[in-house]
Amino acid sequence: MTSMCVNDVIKEEYSFVYGDEAVTYEVIRKPQSEDKKRKIIIKVHPNCEIIVTSPEDAERSDIHEAVMKRARWIYVALKEFRSHLEFIQSKQYISGEMQFYLGRRYVLKVIEDSDTATSSIKLYRGKLLVTLSTLNKDKANQVKTLVNKWYRTRAEIIFHERLAELLPQTTWIKGIPSFRVLTMVKQWGSCSAKGNLMFNPHLIKAPKECIDYVILHELCHISEYNHSEKFWRLLTSVMPNWKQVKTRLDGMAELYLNE
Structure with a gap:
């Protein structure tokens, strides 16, 4: 379980096993007035995120019981949304489209400015802002090239940072x-x-925990070049919750890989 507090709202993350899959869900505890009925609300979102909203003083066991009662419904909803993700349309690289970076969503904003010396791209107030200094015949391809180059640059930087952070755990690597x-x-x-x-630049769109999972997975292959029981034990020793993290990454794969 992991937890954090943002603007006095406590967020926690748990998981349960259904069939052969570990399903991760987030719990958000909120203050509730005395005149309102205590409710535990479960929602499965189209991006395959599972959010459980509960009163701030709800017992962990009560939350778990509520989730398990609807475990089959959650699993069916996940399968349905994942099937929808398979038919995601390719991006057109126009203003208003959604882009991802480190697990967060950003709206793409394209601006044409002939007074700007060179085209640029940056994160700005919840947007991925692309400024074009000149236009060619294929504007969408021009934006796509800038976006992909930005992702690759950020990937190289963040992957180096995460690798350096994780290496002390991988004692078998010299x-x-x-x-x-x-x-x-x-x-x-x-x-x-x-x-x-080798790492896929699209991985930079995923949360850091998912990036860490992929890096650790490949570092474990340096010791065990297979997917034997010994390999999985080694991975579990450095990331005990890898199954939940993998499920989270797999659930968003179609969106992250979509170009």
Whole structure:
């Protein structure tokens, strides 16, 4: 379980197992006036996030019981939303579209400014702001190129930071492994037999915990170049909640990989 407090609202994260899948859900505890009936509300969102809203003094056991009573409904809803994600339309790279960065959503805003010397891109007040100095015939492709270059640059920076943070846990590794950022269709990362690492730049769209999972997964392959029981034990030793994190990443994969 993890928890944090934002603007006096306590957020917690738990999981339960349904079939062969670990399902993660977030609990948000909110103050409730005495004249209102105490309720535990469960919502499954189209992006496959599961949010449970409860009174701030609700017992953990009561929340768990409420979730387990609706476990089948939650699982069915997840399957339905995941099937919808398979038919997500390709991006047009126009203002108003949604972009992701480190698990957060940002609205793409495209501005044309002939007075600007060079085109630029930056995060600004909840938006991914793209400023074009000149236009070519294919404006969408111009924006796409800038966006993908920005993602790759941010990926190289953040992946280096996370790798340095995680290496002390991986005692079987000597030195600092190098890696390349390479776009892959169906993989978040890979490790060659020689220990060469590659990470998908689209992974930068996911929360840091998901990035850590992929990095640790590939670092474990340096010791165990397979998916044997020994490999999974090693991964569990450095990330005990990897199943929940993997489920979270898998649930958003279609959105993160969508171009």
